Amino acid sequence: MLSKNRIKQINALQQKKFRNESRTFVAEGHKVVAELLRSSLKIREIFATEDWASENAHKYANTPISVCSADEIKKVSAMQTACNVVAEVEMRPDTTASALDKNALYLAMDSVRDPGNLGTIIRIANWFGIDTILASSDCVDLYNPKVIQASMGSAFRVNVVYCNLPEKLQEARALGMPVYGTFLNGDNIYRASISPNGIIVLGNEGHGILPDTEALITNRLYIPTGAPAQTAPESLNVSTATAVVCSEFFRRRIS
């Protein structure tokens, strides 16, 4: 049985402050917890129903597994719909912003605040083979439970580096790397020239790419709309735009 104190500790991990104190975070649900097996992350403890434990415990050798009632799982879960397994996981050591590889392609996020968006962007980056995401320091925290959930395990494989974004973009420019951003008045992305390296900057949900960052963009891109002006949406969601841009960069690379 879980003590009240332990439940309180796990719940506290929904807040960044307590995650940073304990240097642990929470991963939930069978799929996401299974993805931990493919990572080098260390699981501190698993809380699971008897059913989950009897089927899966053997895969998690040397990991303490506490068998709990469904009701107890619910108490330590941050999700709205119940799941059958919750893991407390040790964070990776902080990735400090190492020097950029001028031949690599990066994503950069300028003040992305929604955890669902960050998780989805991480999953997209992972799919298209982008290893590192640069995040301005005001982006939502990587270890937010909703980020971990939406990334479906990709958060365990992609490096998310919190940094002074304008400084990093200046570094990129000094290396001769192009810095891309999407705008409503950029070049048609399907026709613009695109390089296999560089940094693709994604903007804030409400305000897009912020002015200080925009000043550092070298290549302005535009995702054209197929709708007539009177019925076109004002914009695309940031994770949708990320999918379109990453897909197009990837298509060019393999063409």
Next chain:
Amino acid sequence: MLSKNRIKQINALQQKKFRNESRTFVAEGHKVVAELLRSSLKIREIFATEDWASENAHKYANTPISVCSADEIKKVSAMQTACNVVAEVEMRPDTTASALDKNALYLAMDSVRDPGNLGTIIRIANWFGIDTILASSDCVDLYNPKVIQASMGSAFRVNVVYCNLPEKLQEARALGMPVYGTFLNGDNIYRASISPNGIIVLGNEGHGILPDTEALITNRLYIPTGAPAQTAPESLNVSTATAVVCSEFFRRRIS
């Protein structure tokens, strides 16, 4: 001041059953409510803070506007974060599944259950100029508040037609229209031949395209991953896959 009864009525609209009884739904937040002005939808009543009303009321001629306290708005809102305006809106007449236009491009959703995904898919369709989405009858309801929210107004412009999906796909095949679906073993979408018309089928979040539907697919597509097998995600989220597929179809059309 809002009566308890009226608050109860508006809250009931979070449930499909009550929406179908009153033939109304709820749209919230300044951006989404502003999009109603671009639509032919009839607003039954607006609940707004004094600030919102003094700036915007003049745009909504002939619409009853109830000025409410921020606290009252919160009581009628389905959103977690407070907004300053909530509208009760009349549904469009049910779009019955009219005959397919064999020259048009459609999206079709096979058991898409997550309202955020449906809303995002509608916004993507709208962006890329796709006017009609066919939805299997077990898809989440178009008028779910989270769908309306995630679509950011596109739900007012795109037709979502609930139908017997296999029947519609058979109709498409009889017309000689290609029926596309994405699978892990399809043809590389960047290289496959793609027509400007047809139906693109999107699958359920957990199970993908269901077997009865899969049997009706004529063209299997695959979005290639750029990650090595040991670090690639298992799949893409359905709305991400929709963004990639719609972008590629649109690119081909304008190329």
